[in-house]
Amino acid sequence: VHEYSIVQSLLERVRHEVNARNGGRVHRLWVRIGELSGVEVDLLHTAFEMCRASTVCAHAALEVSRQDARWECPRCGANIAPGERLACEACGSPARLVQGDEIMLDRIEMEVR
């Protein structure tokens, strides 16, 4: 369960942004997690609940959006469905993951005085 260390990195990053803006309380965080990122969203929520006390995020809501995995052919752009062989049916090129490995912090809503 590396979700705890992901949350530690998240809290550290948020603290940095808050300090840089002389901000106060954080109200909300927007995070994006890809299907092939290796991060479990439920575990991320649990880890966040356990780690956020006495941080700037103590009262923050965590909004997580999930991003589906999408593979395509880098040459002809053909879509390759999940679960299929990861090579283009038409030209044989190895597929490229165009989305789905995100572990992203998108946005922070914070108080600024």
Added chain:
Amino acid sequence: MMCQTCGCGDAEIVAVDVHERILAANDAQARHNREHFAGHGVVAVNVMGGPGSGKTALLEATARALGSRRMGALAGDLATDRDAGRLETAGIPALAITTGNACHLDAQMVHRALHHFPWSNLDFLFIENVGNLVCPAVYDLGQAANVVVLSVTEGEDKPLKYPVMFRTAELVVLTKTDLLPHLTNVDLHALEDALTRVMPVPALLQVSAVTGEGLDRWLDWLECLQRRMPVSLRARRAGDD
């Protein structure tokens, strides 16, 4: 409204767009490690796999086979330095990275270990990750390549169950192949098919650390990886010798 005298009063709520990887700090440390390795012409290989898949045994056999080539290993383990001890016994410098509760190595742990380990003269630095088919895949360490070790008894559907791990792999080494004659229901075609669905460029080598079968192909693969290094660095390394 904010009080003009001391700044007390209602705070303004602002939204700050970040759009950055949460592990950006690890990524930066990994880039730093990668520059270190490249600067010294060291090929770093991140060896991942489940507990008991045969990671250490593969490296022991590699140590015996590489002979005069200079290799060393960092061995990540939750609680002991047994793996590092085994590798030292096999004749190579090795250092344990004891992670405590962490189920994976990160770039910072590797960097700290490099300060206590004579790595810069090596041809190959193997970083044996914590036995785990999930978490290690998430952290870049600065390696030249990821190798996943899978043993014949783990089940041919493992790649489909752990797609994140296998997607990051440049090579899968199937170990303990000397057991295959006793395992009538292991279907290697099913394993190969599963790999094509999780790896864009599937690559599988079969190795037995016990009989040594397949080791030559593994050593060839390592040689190819080394040849991928920029020519200027290889020339420098040759000069070192």
